[in-house]
Amino acid sequence: MDAETAELLVSPSGAEAIAAAEAEDDPGSLAAATRLRRSYPPELAAAALTQAALRRRAGRRLGPRASGMVLTPDGLEQATRWDAAAWRAGLVAAAGVTRVIDLCCGLGTDAMAFAAAGLDVVAVERDPATAVLARHNLAGRAEVLTASAEDALPGLAGRPGTAVFCDPARRTSRGRSWDVADLSPPWPFLQSVLAAGEPAVLKLGPGLPARLIPAGAAAVWASVAGDLVECGLWRGLAFDPGAREAVLLPAGDRLRADGSAPAPAGRVPVPGDVLYEPDPAVIRSGAVGVLARELAAAPVADQIAYLLAPASRRTSFATAFAVTEVLPWKESALRRWVAERGIGTLEIKRRGLDVDPAALRGRLRPRGDAAATLILTPTAEGAVCLVVRRLPRTPVHAWHSA
Numbered sequence: 001m002d003a004e005t006a007e008l009l010v011s012p013s014g015a016e017a018i019a020a021a022e023a024e025d026d027p028g029s030l031a032a033a034t035r036l037r038r039s040y041p042p043e044l045a046a047a048a049l050t051q052a053a054l055r056r057r058a059g060r061r062l063g064p065r066a067s068g069m070v071l072t073p074d075g076l077e078q079a080t081r082w083d084a085a086a087w088r089a090g091l092v093a094a095a096g097v098t099r100v101i102d103l104c105c106g107l108g109t110d111a112m113a114f115a116a117a118g119l120d121v122v123a124v125e126r127d128p129a130t131a132v133l134a135r136h137n138l139a140g141r142a143e144v145l146t147a148s149a150e151d152a153l154p155g156l157a158g159r160p161g162t163a164v165f166c167d168p169a170r171r172t173s174r175g176r177s178w179d180v181a182d183l184s185p186p187w188p189f190l191q192s193v194l195a196a197g198e199p200a201v202l203k204l205g206p207g208l209p210a211r212l213i214p215a216g217a218a219a220v221w222a223s224v225a226g227d228l229v230e231c232g233l234w235r236g237l238a239f240d241p242g243a244r245e246a247v248l249l250p251a252g253d254r255l256r257a258d259g260s261a262p263a264p265a266g267r268v269p270v271p272g273d274v275l276y277e278p279d280p281a282v283i284r285s286g287a288v289g290v291l292a293r294e295l296a297a298a299p300v301a302d303q304i305a306y307l308l309a310p311a312s313r314r315t316s317f318a319t320a321f322a323v324t325e326v327l328p329w330k331e332s333a334l335r336r337w338v339a340e341r342g343i344g345t346l347e348i349k350r351r352g353l354d355v356d357p358a359a360l361r362g363r364l365r366p367r368g369d370a371a372a373t374l375i376l377t378p379t380a381e382g383a384v385c386l387v388v389r390r391l392p393r394t395p396v397h398a399w400h401s402a
């Protein structure tokens, strides 16, 4: 989007056109476009219909506040999920910070969360059109500067009570990227932000290689409802230097890795056992060993993040399954098993085996009214297929720290 279109969309006639587009049942339809063009110039009608479609899409990521925002497809794709933005802002405010410099504010989601947590916010955005939209979205709750982070930071830093936040862009002409070499601002600048005197938080992709985590920074992997969404690098606030933690959102439950590996793989599963699938944030943060001890469980095989225990315990950090049958991992036997039980809805999970669950499901030809969940995994005595029943979540909303 160019800055002119952005200005038009945030103007009173833009707001009116967007409201008319939102009143349409199907903003993507030709009929909607024809109706809007009767009242607005073609460019405004098209931009307003795009906004209506974007706001509908934005609900899951941003919640009800999306309805007042003006968005771009790229900006929405890169916007922080509200649960993560609100959690981070709450921690920053609780650490005694009073002012945040958001160096790459995009459409302004994180900046909105910082402002909602009662912090003074200076937001910086290099792209002029995005900066216009951020100014609109923040509605006076933050100062928005159209500038590059590199140019703006020296003049903004250095006031007491300030923390620096940066959620760099992760796109290249080749599309979305998690390689730090593709970040903007560049990785050396981001490292310098973290190494400077002020408390700082960088939001990076969850695949950040461990060797890139600077000494003295805490690395915190966050998942929202089981989706791994980010790795945050924190320095000078909220987390101990060098800590590795998992945080599960929206509840905010935290589990801290202690550097220990889980106990060696134990026995082969039997019916009546409980198999735990740790949340991806727990796996990425290296906290599987801590979790295994909390659950009195052991990996089902070495290097495999399924934990096996004779009985279930309450946890927020894993999905628990009751093992009801143990079958050999043999496709012909599984096909027979599926047919004999009239299984039409089949969920297949696997770890440590080179199997494509979707392709396998097709080959097992599920037909019928019954449903089943199968877990394929190596064990000390070879690969098996576990027939399991998902147990209800038993969250423990607490802080877990090793």
Ligand SMILES: C[S@@+](CC[C@H](N)C(=O)[O-])C[C@H]1O[C@@H](n2cnc3c(N)ncnc32)[C@H](O)[C@@H]1O
Pocket: 075, 078, 079, 080, 081, 103, 104, 105, 106, 107, 108, 109, 110, 111, 124, 125, 126, 127, 130, 147, 148, 149, 150, 167, 168, 169, 170, 184, 185, 186
């Ligand atoms: C991942 S988005 C930020 C999303 C934002 N945290 C949110 O939740 O809405 C990154 C933004 O940084 C901007 N950007 C990239 N390089 C920049 C730089 N050197 N200085 C300032 N902004 C930059 C991009 O234009 C993009 O809007």
